[in-house]
Amino acid sequence: MSNYEFKLPDIGEGVTEGEIVNWLVKEGDSVREDQEMVEVMTDKATVTIGAPKAGRVVRLGGQVGEIVPVGQVLVVLELGAGAAAAVSAPAAPTTPSPAKKDEGPAATAVGDIREDLPGMGAFAAKKPAAAATPSGKNGGYFNEKPLAAPATRKLAREMGVDLRAVPPTGPASRVTREDVEGYAVRAKLPAPMIQMPAADVSVHHAVTVVPGGEPAQAPKRPEIVAPPRGAGDQRVPVRGLRKRIFENMARSKHTAAHFTYVDECDAGALKALRDRTRAFAERDGVKLTFLPFIVKAVVAALKRHPALNCLIDDSAGEMVLKGNYDIGVAAATESGLIVPVVRNADRLSILEIAAELERLSADARASKSKKEDLGGSSFTITSLGKLGGLFATPIVNYPEVAILGVHEMKRRPVVKDDQIVIGEVMLLSLSFDHRVIDGHVGAAFAQEIIGLLEEPERLLVTMA
Numbered sequence: 251m252s253n254y255e256f257k258l259p260d261i262g263e264g265v266t267e268g269e270i271v272n273w274l275v276k277e278g279d280s281v282r283e284d285q286e287m288v289e290v291m292t293d294k295a296t297v298t299i300g301a302p303k304a305g306r307v308v309r310l311g312g313q314v315g316e317i318v319p320v321g322q323v324l325v326v327l328e329l330g331a332g333a334a335a336a337v338s339a340p341a342a343p344t345t346p347s348p349a350k351k352d353e354g355p356a357a358t359a360v361g362d363i364r365e366d367l368p369g370m371g372a373f374a375a376k377k378p379a380a381a382a383t384p385s386g387k388n389g390g391y392f393n394e395k396p397l398a399a400p401a402t403r404k405l406a407r408e409m410g411v412d413l414r415a416v417p418p419t420g421p422a423s424r425v426t427r428e429d430v431e432g433y434a435v436r437a438k439l440p441a442p443m444i445q446m447p448a449a450d451v452s453v454h455h456a457v458t459v460v461p462g463g464e465p466a467q468a469p470k471r472p473e474i475v476a477p478p479r480g481a482g483d484q485r486v487p488v489r490g491l492r493k494r495i496f497e498n499m500a501r502s503k504h505t506a507a508h509f510t511y512v513d514e515c516d517a518g519a520l521k522a523l524r525d526r527t528r529a530f531a532e533r534d535g536v537k538l539t540f541l542p543f544i545v546k547a548v549v550a551a552l553k554r555h556p557a558l559n560c561l562i563d564d565s566a567g568e569m570v571l572k573g574n575y576d577i578g579v580a581a582a583t584e585s586g587l588i589v590p591v592v593r594n595a596d597r598l599s600i601l602e603i604a605a606e607l608e609r610l611s612a613d614a615r616a617s618k619s620k621k622e623d624l625g626g627s628s629f630t631i632t633s634l635g636k637l638g639g640l641f642a643t644p645i646v647n648y649p650e651v652a653i654l655g656v657h658e659m660k661r662r663p664v665v666k667d668d669q670i671v672i673g674e675v676m677l678l679s680l681s682f683d684h685r686v687i688d689g690h691v692g693a694a695f696a697q698e699i700i701g702l703l704e705e706p707e708r709l710l711v712t713m714a
Contacts, residue, residue, distance in 0.1 A: 251330030256302050258290070258311075258324045267319045268292045269489050270312050272403060275325075279307045287325060290318070291491065291585055296617035305329045314404065317489060393418065398425040402584070409434050427584070491586035502648035505564060506683040511692050512641040515700045517659050518674045523706045531601055541579070542603040544631065544656060546709050547702040549575045549596045552629060555695045557687065559628050562649045569651075569686060578627030578647060579607065581614045589647065590614055591627045600709070631656065641679045651686045654699070655679035 258268060268290035275287050281301040289298050305327035312318050396413040397420075398406070405427055406413050413425055416433045420426040488496055520543060531538035552559040552575060561570040575596040578589035590610035592603060613619045630647040633656045644655040657677040664673035678700065682692040702708055 251328055253308060254303055254305065254327045254329050255323045256325045256327060258318050258320050258322055259299075260320050267317050268297075270314050270316050270318060271296060272314060273310060274298075275307050275310075277307050277310060281305065281307060281327070296585055299324070301325075301327065303327060303329060314407070315487075315489075393423065396425050397423060402427045402430060406430050411437075491588070495586055498648065499645055502645050506562075506646045506648055506651075507685050508643070508646060508681050509684045509689065509692070510641075510643045510679055510681045511689075511696050512677060512679045513696055513700060514675050514677050516664060516673050516704050517676050520703050520706045521659070521674050531604060534601060536601050536604045537608060538601070538604050540659075541607060541631075541633070542600045543706055543709065544654075544699075544703065545577050545579070545592060545595055545603050545607075546600055547699050547706075548577060548629060548631060548654060550702055550709065550712065551695055551698040553596070554698055555691065557691060558652045558682075558695050560651045560686065561628065562651060562683065562686065564649070572628040574628065576626060576628050578630040579610070580630060580632040580647075581611065583614055583617060585617065588614060588619060588624060589627060589630055590619060590623050591625070630654070634658075641677050644679060644681045646681050646683050651683040652692070652695070653681050655681070 269292075270288060271291045272289040273287070274289070275281055275285075281287060281304065283302070283304045284300040286298050286300050287307075289296055291297075307325060308328045309326040311322060311324040311326070318324060393414060396416065396418065398413055402425060403413065405411075406416075406425075409430065411430050411434055413430070416425050416429050418425045419429055517540075520540065524538060524540060524543065528538045556571055557569075559572045559575060561572060562568075563570055574594055577592045577595045579592065580587055580589050590613070592598070592606050592610070595603060598606065610619070610623055613623065627647065627650065629650060630653045632644050632653060634642055639657070641657060642655050644653045646653050655678065657679065659674055659676040661672050662675045663670050664675060665671075666673070678696065680692060680696050687695075
């Protein structure tokens with residue numbers, strides 16, 4: 251017999267470490283090859299890692315919540331006799347890993363994706379299931395095998411909450427972090443170690459890891475002053491995806507010279523075209539929303555203004571004008587915000603973009619985003635959902651040079667042919683890196699997008 255040291259692999263482009271979210275095995279367990287062993291959260295997604303070989307678990311390389319760098323030993327397996335035992339009698343995981351069920355749409359920067367809102371409706375939102383009623387035959391539990399995300403399970407462990415006893419209110423009877431916190435208050439349990447919120451309701455926090463790593467010259471950071479300590483304060487380590495959001499947003503604000511341009515768009519024609527063509531999409535099993543039209547309009551505008559389809563290489567002092575049109579669409583998950591990317595959007599039809607968005611959203615909902623679907627975008631779109639307000643100042647997704655924020659479509663009075671009528675109006679907020687994009691260039695780009703959305707038939711006759 252021999253021992254095999256399995257090290258945390260490079261599980262994503264630019265990923266250097268991962269946080270252990272949940273162990274699915276314990277020391278002494280026998281495992282089959284490819285049997286799920288551990289859930290690890292990176293700066294991009296939560297991934298489940300399987301056993302590279304059959305054997306017996308001799309040692310676990312870290313505790314839940316511990317940050318493990320790529321290349322560190324994650325699990326030590328004893329091969330040989332343990333492998334034979336694993337094949338004949340596979341061990342059950344110590345903590346059940348619930349099957350991922352459809353939880354409805356992933357959210358954009360704020361709120362759920364809604365069909366009736368522009369740019370936020372990649373997929374139909376499902377209403378949360380009503381809370382279940384405990385039955386006497388299961389000891390008063392709501393569910394012997396409750397469904398909950400890894401972050402929610404971790405929170406429950408920290409608070410001493412038995413998930414089986416928590417009334418679920420999430421989609422598909424899933425226990426949410428709010429359910430856990432509410433149960434703890436009712437049960438008068440000690441205050442929880444509350445994690446950082448997944449998204450800010452006023453601004454965009456998109457995160458994309460781009461090849462090339464950190465710039466050679468890091469931006470100068472302001473003086474750091476520790477906040478005062480209070481008797482009821484709680485200190486929560488900034489880890490995983492939230493740590494990446496801290497770093498990338500600070501880098502963007504301290505590196506790019508932001509300016510924001512806001513204008514309104516009469517989306518009446520866009521809404522009418524979507525309504526007319528929805529049936530054709532449904533025949534092909536595709537749900538057609540506003541977002542694919544917006545992606546296509548952005549691509550067409552980028553072709554007219556190639557300086558916007560650009561990345562900045564600060565280490566070399568160069569602008570990289572991209573040859574591909576890879577459009578990132580910000581999505582909020584329980585772990586934080588990620589930016590799945592529609593690759594080569596210029597080569598896809600509107601229906602193909604809709605289908606691709608549906609696939610990317612499903613993977614994000616299940617925390618199963620593939621590494622090839624994350625990172626390397628050349629332009630980002632973020633949608634602020636039903637809480638979008640009038641406008642916002644989205645943060646440029648560094649090292650890109652521009653970002654589009656899409657706001658709620660609302661019925662408002664508009665002037666047409668000198669008459670006041672009710673129109674479908676949405677505001678667009680675009681932020682630019684002023685080091686590269688002059689004000690008149692950014693304004694022209696914005697007006698190009700607005701013109702295409704106000705006359706969306708132009709997309710159908712001009713697209714590649």
